[in-house]
Amino acid sequence: MDARTQARYQTRAQVLKALAHPSRLFIVDQLAGGEHSVAELTAMLEVDISTVSKHLSILKTAGLVLDQRRGKQVFYTLQTPCVLSFFGCVETVLSARVQERIELAR
Amino acid sequence: MDARTQARYQTRAQVLKALAHPSRLFIVDQLAGGEHSVAELTAMLEVDISTVSKHLSILKTAGLVLDQRRGKQVFYTLQTPCVLSFFGCVETVLSARVQERIELAR
DNA sequence: CCTACGTTTGGCAATATAGCCAAGTGATGT
DNA sequence: ACATCACTTGGCTATATTGCCAAACGTAGG
Numbered sequence: 001m002d003a004r005t006q007a008r009y010q011t012r013a014q015v016l017k018a019l020a021h022p023s024r025l026f027i028v029d030q031l032a033g034g035e036h037s038v039a040e041l042t043a044m045l046e047v048d049i050s051t052v053s054k055h056l057s058i059l060k061t062a063g064l065v066l067d068q069r070r071g072k073q074v075f076y077t078l079q080t081p082c083v084l085s086f087f088g089c090v091e092t093v094l095s096a097r098v099q100e101r102i103e104l105a106r
Numbered sequence: 107m108d109a110r111t112q113a114r115y116q117t118r119a120q121v122l123k124a125l126a127h128p129s130r131l132f133i134v135d136q137l138a139g140g141e142h143s144v145a146e147l148t149a150m151l152e153v154d155i156s157t158v159s160k161h162l163s164i165l166k167t168a169g170l171v172l173d174q175r176r177g178k179q180v181f182y183t184l185q186t187p188c189v190l191s192f193f194g195c196v197e198t199v200l201s202a203r204v205q206e207r208i209e210l211a212r
Numbered sequence: 213c214c215t216a217c218g219t220t221t222g223g224c225a226a227t228a229t230a231g232c233c234a235a236g237t238g239a240t241g242t
Numbered sequence: 243a244c245a246t247c248a249c250t251t252g253g254c255t256a257t258a259t260t261g262c263c264a265a266a267c268g269t270a271g272g
Contacts, residue, residue, distance in 0.1 A: 016196065020126040092186055145219085
């Protein structure tokens with residue numbers, strides 16, 4: 001694998017890495033239903049607001065969400081809704097995993 | 107977020123985490139074209155074979171690939187090809203990121 | 213049985229990630 | 243100007259991930 005190819009997969013991996021965290025997946029799922037402020041997401045996640053802010057920063061850097069300040073609040077929206085299609089596939093993967101276990105148990 | 111919800115996103119995140127590494131993305135991409143042995147993938151990736159074996163183990167645990175021993179070799183195949191659709195969306199995200207930078211530069 | 217080959221596993225050090233608290237920033241109202 | 247609210251950033255520790263080497267394992271052939 002040459003340096004150029006390596007770099008391409010590295011970049012792609014960064015996007016997936018941004019999604020590969022329970023809280024960040026939850027955030028994306030919530031934003032699918034419309035914009036939310038940091039405080040709103042914090043209330044749902046029940047972790048420190050600084051932690052939520054950092055998660056949002058990671059999603060933003062990855063190009064997955066957009067931030068928009070209105071007054072004192074900052075509202076986040078989903079920038080690339082196609083990531084929602086990941087959820088369906090992930091469920092398929094999980095089903096396959098369950099199927100696998102059933103077959104092993106036989 | 108209650109414990110049940112937390113667990114659901116945790117499980118989903120595990121699948122994405124398995125994909126969120128350059129070498130593992132490369133492997134998935136290669137397996138899209140058909141089965142490959144550990145040695146073949148090692149030659150392409152140019153890292154230690156034990157490292158490749160561990161990457162494959164992670165993909166297998168996540169339910170993304172299947173292993174099949176034939177003689178001395180072990181061949182891996184893609185178990186859930188829908189993950190290939192991720193690549194398209196990731197490219198969209200990257201395009202959006204580039205677009206973003208252009209607008210900022212103005 | 214012994215050896216060779218392909219692969220996996222254990223162990224370790226280097227690096228990256230997650231979450232909290234505390235301090236800083238930006239906007240609003242007094 | 244000052245205080246307050248909403249959020250971000252810095253700094254820290256705990257935990258997880260990565261990749262190498264070495265050792266173990268499974269299969270096939272002599």
